Amino acid sequence: xxxxxxxxxxxxxxxxxxxxxxxxxxxxxxxxxxxxxxxxxxxxxxxxxxxxxxxxxxxxxxxxxxxxxxxxxxxxxxxxxxxxxxxxxxxxxxxxxxxxxxxxxxxxxxxxxxxxxxxxxxxxxxxxxxxxxxxxxxxxxxxxxxxxxxxxxxxxxxxxxxxxxxxxxxxxxxxxxxxxxxxxxxxxxxxxxxxxxxxxxxxxxxxxxxxxxxxxxxxxxxxxxxxxxxxxxxxxxxxxxxxxxxxxxxxxxxxxxxxxxxxxxxxxxxxxxxxxxxxxxxxxxxxxxxxxxxxxxxxxxxxxxxxxxxxxxxxxxxxxxxxxxxxxxxxxxxxxxxxxxxxxxxxxxxxxxxxxxxxxxxxxxxxxxxxxxxxxxxxxxxxxxxxxxxxxxxxxxxxxxxxxxxxx
Amino acid sequence: xxxxxxxxxxxxxxxxxxxxxxxxxxxxxxxxxxxxxxxxxxxxxxxxxxxxxxxxxxxxxxxxxxxxxxxxxxxxxxxxxxxxxxxxxxxxxxxxxxxxxxxxxxxxxxxxxxxxxxxxxxxxxxxxxxxxxxxxxxxxxxxxxxxxxxxxxxxxxxxxxxxxxxxxxxxxxxxxxxxxxxx
Numbered sequence: 001x002x003x004x005x006x007x008x009x010x011x012x013x014x015x016x017x018x019x020x021x022x023x024x025x026x027x028x029x030x031x032x033x034x035x036x037x038x039x040x041x042x043x044x045x046x047x048x049x050x051x052x053x054x055x056x057x058x059x060x061x062x063x064x065x066x067x068x069x070x071x072x073x074x075x076x077x078x079x080x081x082x083x084x085x086x087x088x089x090x091x092x093x094x095x096x097x098x099x100x101x102x103x104x105x106x107x108x109x110x111x112x113x114x115x116x117x118x119x120x121x122x123x124x125x126x127x128x129x130x131x132x133x134x135x136x137x138x139x140x141x142x143x144x145x146x147x148x149x150x151x152x153x154x155x156x157x158x159x160x161x162x163x164x165x166x167x168x169x170x171x172x173x174x175x176x177x178x179x180x181x182x183x184x185x186x187x188x189x190x191x192x193x194x195x196x197x198x199x200x201x202x203x204x205x206x207x208x209x210x211x212x213x214x215x216x217x218x219x220x221x222x223x224x225x226x227x228x229x230x231x232x233x234x235x236x237x238x239x240x241x242x243x244x245x246x247x248x249x250x251x252x253x254x255x256x257x258x259x260x261x262x263x264x265x266x267x268x269x270x271x272x273x274x275x276x277x278x279x280x281x282x283x284x285x286x287x288x289x290x291x292x293x294x295x296x297x298x299x300x301x302x303x304x305x306x307x308x309x310x311x312x313x314x315x316x317x318x319x320x321x322x323x324x325x326x327x328x329x330x331x332x333x334x335x336x337x338x339x340x341x342x343x344x345x346x347x348x349x350x351x352x353x354x355x356x357x358x359x360x361x362x363x364x365x366x367x368x369x370x371x372x373x374x375x376x377x378x379x380x381x382x383x384x385x386x387x388x389x390x391x392x393x394x395x396x397x398x399x400x401x402x403x404x405x406x407x408x
Numbered sequence: 409x410x411x412x413x414x415x416x417x418x419x420x421x422x423x424x425x426x427x428x429x430x431x432x433x434x435x436x437x438x439x440x441x442x443x444x445x446x447x448x449x450x451x452x453x454x455x456x457x458x459x460x461x462x463x464x465x466x467x468x469x470x471x472x473x474x475x476x477x478x479x480x481x482x483x484x485x486x487x488x489x490x491x492x493x494x495x496x497x498x499x500x501x502x503x504x505x506x507x508x509x510x511x512x513x514x515x516x517x518x519x520x521x522x523x524x525x526x527x528x529x530x531x532x533x534x535x536x537x538x539x540x541x542x543x544x545x546x547x548x549x550x551x552x553x554x555x556x557x558x559x560x561x562x563x564x565x566x567x568x569x570x571x572x573x574x575x576x577x578x579x580x581x582x583x584x585x586x587x588x589x590x591x
Contacts, residue, residue, distance in 0.1 A: 023451045063456065124530050125429040125437065135529035145466065146496045147553050149583045151532030152540045156525055160542055164521035167566045211526040211537075261542055262551035263502070265520065266492060272521060272542065272551070 004104035009239035009246035012042025013231040013365035018196035018353030021120035022226045028074035030228040031116035038230035050108040052082040055095030055115035057356035060137040092360020093390020093400030099233045109235045115358030116228035155213035157395040162309040164273040169324030177327035178308035179206035182219045189351025191377035196225045196353030220308040225353030229361035245372045251403030253284030275396035278317035289403035294319045300380040301387040302363040305348040345378045360390030371406040427457045468499030473580040480574040482513045493548040515572035517545035522564045556587045
């Protein structure tokens with residue numbers, strides 16, 4: 001394993017409000033809003049940007065092949081390098097990683113990482129709703145020959161590992177533990193003005209909400225959001241000129257597991273009951289950051305809670321607790337705001353939203369705000385070091401993990 | 409804009425025809441736009457669709473679908489070096505980088521994990537609820553995602569034995585068969 005040639009800092013960032021639909025904005029207009037606010041946050045102008053990275057998940061959501069070209073145009077970034085990254089739900093995390101590589105390698109000093117996504121322009125005229133048609137878009141992300149014709153959804157390929165995990169670890173996580181994650185994250189979102197789904201729910205309300213894909217009920221699932229996020233990365237030298245509150249990217253790990261769960265099973269039958277890419281990505285990020293005991297050395301985490309059960313699996317995969325004990329961290333209050341290791345103080349994907357290509361960038365912006373003590377009501381006390389996890393694709397094939405630290 | 413009734417009807421028919429949606433549905437979702445009063449500065453929604461036709465080759469996996477369609481048989485592929493059996497089949501073993509050979513399977517297997525689907529995409533929304541499962545077919549080292557059809561879907565559990573049931577009309581697609589519990 002190599003190591004970065006030089007330190008990389010986050011010097012600014014912003015997100016738009018996350019919403020079910022921004023009817024008054026296109027994807028490139030959403031991107032513009034996030035970039036403008038991020039530049040203001042860093043007190044930079046667009047002329048300071050040397051290179052652009054775009055996280056846009058899905059051409060069909062945008063109704064545009066290569067939508068990055070049009071974002072680059074709208075942002076006025078002509079003649080600068082502009083590259084798009086798309087790795088499923090982990091698109092945002094991969095975009096941040098690409099930006100990191102450009103700065104860490106010495107290729108560029110200041111890089112803009114922008115993510116944006118529409119989703120509710122898709123519309124099913126039969127039932128008069130957006131949701132079945134936006135899920136129809138995702139149908140094309142499943143293996144078109146072997147998986148898509150079974151009617152499986154994104155929820156299905158995250159539910160299957162949860163059921164396998166329950167089978168292997170005595171029913172853990174329980175439906176009640178998963179419901180508590182929903183209560184926690186929707187509740188945290190009430191402290192976040194940019195959140196899509198701020199709600200004060202009860203465990204009972206979550207448990208009684210309509211079944212979507214066993215064991216996930218309605219409130220166990222995040223909603224697709226429309227929105228954008230932008231982040232500005234800089235070399236150490238530039239970062240010190242730009243801000244007195246640099247946030248350092250001290251560890252970064254990425255892993256893409258097999259797309260088919262059968263292929264993972266062939267390695268090890270237990271692999272269908274965990275997210276191997278998350279384990280690898282966290283381990284690599286921790287090694288780079290010199291973290292030996294993540295539970296004690298990390299102050300908060302923004303984990304990819306597309307589904308409540310996946311957040312609990314993530315506690316285990318990120319080394320916060322032994323296998324099969326993730327649910328206890330929710331029961332014991334450890335991961336709640338005010339607990340020993342708050343997870344998703346922003347509200348996460350469940351509460352803040354899931355603007356797919358922008359999500360990993362949104363999570364990183366939120367972690368940056370925590371480390372700059374700019375997170376308002378959801379501020380974690382003495383947040384000095386945070387973990388960001390961005391995952392995506394079939395039962396978490398892709399994971400990108402970052403360790404971020406407050407600058408001195 | 410406020411279109412007169414006859415013009416509006418033509419708008420619904422013309423645009424509905426373009427995207428394959430009945431005029432009455434178009435009226436339902438576009439009436440406020442077409443016949444109502446929207447301000448000139450309001451966001452404007454436009455009906456559209458994307459459709460691509462294919463004549464797709466299964467390449468090295470073709471025989472699986474021929475055996476399925478013509479012989480009601482399931483085939484896996486066995487690595488000539490390590491002996492591991494893939495189903496879904498692969499022409500090449502990604503462990504050994506060696507060729508594989510075709511191997512007939514019994515069509516029975518075991519559920520490794522499964523769940524019931526109660527909400528899904530436009531293509532399958534009329535079929536809910538249904539079961540999706542990861543199944544290890546006997547004689548293979550791999551998992552196949554498939555559907556299990558049974559009376560009480562809450563009874564589908566990991567560890568359950570299942571067998572393939574072939575549909576009468578087979579087209580050469582994975583949907584030519586499904587699984588049911590072994591008695």
